[in-house]
Amino acid sequence: MMISAAEDIGFLIQIVQKDYEIVTRKKFLETAPSKIADLETEISKMDEELQKDLDEIAGLESEQKNLSGKIKLQNDDINKKKLDREKLKTNKEYRAMGNEIEYLLDKVDEEEEQILMILDKITAAEKELEKIKARIDSEKDGLLDRKNELDEEVRVNEEKLQIIEDEKIRILPHLSEKVMRRYERILKAKGDSGVANLAGDVCQGCFSRVPPQKAHEIRKNDQLLTCEDCGRILVYYSKA
Ligand SMILES: [Zn+2]
Numbered sequence: 001m002m003i004s005a006a007e008d009i010g011f012l013i014q015i016v017q018k019d020y021e022i023v024t025r026k027k028f029l030e031t032a033p034s035k036i037a038d039l040e041t042e043i044s045k046m047d048e049e050l051q052k053d054l055d056e057i058a059g060l061e062s063e064q065k066n067l068s069g070k071i072k073l074q075n076d077d078i079n080k081k082k083l084d085r086e087k088l089k090t091n092k093e094y095r096a097m098g099n100e101i102e103y104l105l106d107k108v109d110e111e112e113e114q115i116l117m118i119l120d121k122i123t124a125a126e127k128e129l130e131k132i133k134a135r136i137d138s139e140k141d142g143l144l145d146r147k148n149e150l151d152e153e154v155r156v157n158e159e160k161l162q163i164i165e166d167e168k169i170r171i172l173p174h175l176s177e178k179v180m181r182r183y184e185r186i187l188k189a190k191g192d193s194g195v196a197n198l199a200g201d202v203c204q205g206c207f208s209r210v211p212p213q214k215a216h217e218i219r220k221n222d223q224l225l226t227c228e229d230c231g232r233i234l235v236y237y238s239k240a
Pocket residue numbers: 196203204205206207208227228229230231232
């Protein structure tokens with residue numbers, strides 16, 4: 001059975017619409033993973049920042065605890081030495097013990113100084129923690145929502161791409177042998193489609209202008225004409 005040019009064109013119009021949709025969905029699927037990865041990085045950066053600050057506070061608190069313990073032992077030691085000193089017989093021994101006690105008291109002073117510095121650092125880290133938490137409260141949910149939306153869009157696009165590719169595969173065999181080969185050849189060369197719609201008098205494949213008389217012929221959709229600039233088969237349909 002002979003397939004008329006008008007029939008071929010009817011199928012080519014269906015095919016080019018599928019091709020455009022395939023290109024759009026593939027483009028989305030190519031760019032989505034890096035967008036999703038960026039969102040994931042932003043989210044995990046927030047979590048890491050929070051954890052880093054919590055770790056810093058925990059470190060400072062344990063440093064403070066160690067120092068406090070040390071001071072307590074040193075004070076016990078000082079009190080014991082003070083009692084021992086009372087039992088000493090000679091002035092020399094008494095003075096020596098006094099020096100030792102003096103030395104220990106200085107050390108305790110130094111350590112108490114250090115504790116104050118640590119407490120300042122803890123206060124600063126806690127302030128920072130509040131800031132991080134506030135930012136997480138206001139931003140993290142939004143980032144997660146966007147990531148989930150993108151995940152869902154990827155799923156939908158993959159599904160629709162599969163459907164549309166199946167539909168196209170079912171239309172192709174309806175084309176006449178010659179037109180199908182021509183279509184496949186141009187598709188391979190161009191990557192998007194072997195066909196282009198004519199909008200006004202502009203080829204939608206390469207956006208070059210088609211002479212008015214030729215454009216008029218193309219709009220009749222009853223003969224196979226190609227774009228002189230890009231080689232795609234030109235058809236005409238109004239975009240819904
Ligand atoms: Zn063109």
